[in-house]
Amino acid sequence: MLSLYDVEFGNMTSYNIINLLLASMIQEIKNYNKCINTFLKNSTNSKQVKLKKIFFLRNEQVENFADKINNYSIISKLKFKFSFSEYDNNLTIIKKKYDLSIIWLDYTFYKMDNQFFKWINSKANELSKFSNYVLIKPIIIPDLKYSKIVKLNNLYKKTFTNEKIIFLDIIDELLEDHKTYWDLERSDFFGTKTSLYGQELQAKLLGLKVFPSIFNQKIKSIIFDLDDTLYTGVIGEDGVKKIFLDKNQKKAEKIYSSLFKKGTLLSICSKNNANDVKEVFKNKILNKKLFFPVQANWRIKSKNIQEIQKILKISFHNILFIDNNISEVMEVKKSIPEINVFWANNSESFINCLKFYPNLKDYFNSNSNKINSKRIFDLKASLKRDELKSNSKNDNYLAILKMKLEYRLNNKKEFDRIFSLTNKVNQFIFTYRRFTKTEIREYFNNPNKFIFTISLRDKFSDSGNIGVVFFSKINNTIYLDELCVSCRALGRKLENYFIFYPLKILSRKITFDNFSIKFVNGPKNKPAKNYLEEFQKKNLKRKIFKKKLEIPFATLKKISVKNKDIAINFKN
DSSP, X not given: OOOHHIIIIISOOHHHHHHHHHHTTTSOHHHHHHHHHHHHHHOTTGGGOEEEEEEEEESSOOHHXXXXXXXXXXXXXXXXXXXEOOSOTTOOOOOOOEEEEEEEOOGGGSOOSHHHHHHHHHHHHHHHTTEEEEEEOOOOOTTOOHHHHHHHHHXXXXXXXXXXXEEOOOHHHHTTTHHHHBOOTTHHHHTSSBOHHHHHHHHHIIIIIIHHHHHSOOOOEEEEOTBTTTBBSOHHHHOGGGOBOOHHHHHHHHHHHHHHHTTOEEEEEEESOHHHHHHHHHTTSSOGGGEXXXXXXXXXXXXXXXXXXXXXXOOGGGEEEEESOHHHHHHHHHHOTTXXXXXXXXXXXXXXXXXXXXXXXXXXXXXXXXXXXXXXXXXXXXXXXXXXXXXXXXHHHHHHHTEEEEEEESOGGGHHHHHHXXXXXXXXXXXXXXXXXXXXXXXXHOTTEEEEEEEEXXXXXXXXXXXXXXXXXXXXXEEEXXXXXXXXXXXXXXXXXXXXXXXXXXXXXXXXXXXXXXXXXXXXXXXHHHHHHHHIIIIIOOSSOOSXXXXXXHHHTTSOOOOTTEEEEEEO
């Protein structure tokens, strides 16, 4: 018989430890240490822990909470070696290489005005020369009204334009219990105005939430159970009139709604009658607009989750499944080992999961509610395309879709979307070159470098900008520096159009003799590799795939990118 001890300690996988830690957040740190030591002792994967160097530029004591960060971050297979500046209100920069630098300040020593913001920005920019990323602690001052704090921080974060600088928007988490965060009476003794509780909270947030978001893969989708998870009660037994959201579930709703607005996709997998679930939405117990797809039936949950994954086109590594039933959690984890799972055995553990689960918040993501809603609309359209394809002959499928492609060359108005695509696409990408904003600007300003953006729409949806291509010319050769295409655009026989139609446009503007494509194997870009292999066999008559393709201009001219069923437009 399986015991709770077996569930939480027997296998000692990271998801078990997460459940244990997060379900018992009110316990003292010695309990966490015990769990962590057990995890490290028994885990076969402990050697895979990544060591990162972190530097604190500060004017207050931070060593106490920094020492506790590793107690939490080890769950995400992260460990940190910390270095600290002297107590320095002038913030003297130490010129050493770090994976991450943090400006962590007691803001009561400064006047909060534009001059201060500019000064901190200059310090952060200087730090960014020696660190991969720079974190900025938000402005939090004792006895300052919450509305004033929010207003100040909105002005503050607008100061930072360098993509390597991350403003930590964690005010609500830190000040949920404003009074317990501070200990002004003993501040001289501790070297900080933050209480022991506040320091512990800082360690949790950085170790469980912030640092994993920076160094590990992000959670892009959450799949929820319904009964006694998103709400209290069992719809099939209690009826819609008796189910409700308790105080923790109401707080949780605000959190996952906020995650949705930032780009996280939310889905439902529930063992229920579909009509009963419709009643839940009809009675506005839950907001239907937040959830897609909704799988409500009596199949085993792992099968439903696999269907959801196919629809969302997101790797299982980037999906989190939350359920109040431990047997359902274990069934899903056993069937889909790559997926992240959490056992929300009560509403308190549920909200702790949303607050602290590693990698849930993407601090680089600026998606809006409007953008995410468009993604869902496009995903629904994709289901219609699949249905059309299955019911149509292959030769008329594309004609029925009525696809329209639009190309734009060096369009600076699309700067943000270009940056987003180059840093988020994982499947149809050739080299995994993650362009910085500075590097993108160089392409715009160099006459021998070119950026094409590609938009797509069809009968079912306007997908917007789905791809970006980077070219450079050296001597008489055009190099494809990178190609990034959203997975939403795949499966419609457009791959040749992503590469070779932009080349056709370039051939009208400049002369070149050869075209070169470089490919780098990555963890998820097999679709791109498969395309290049097929292209090579068909056009270059080579059986062995090479990671670099050299294509003479004469061969390029023979490659067809014309299809009467696809409308093409170019805007310079």
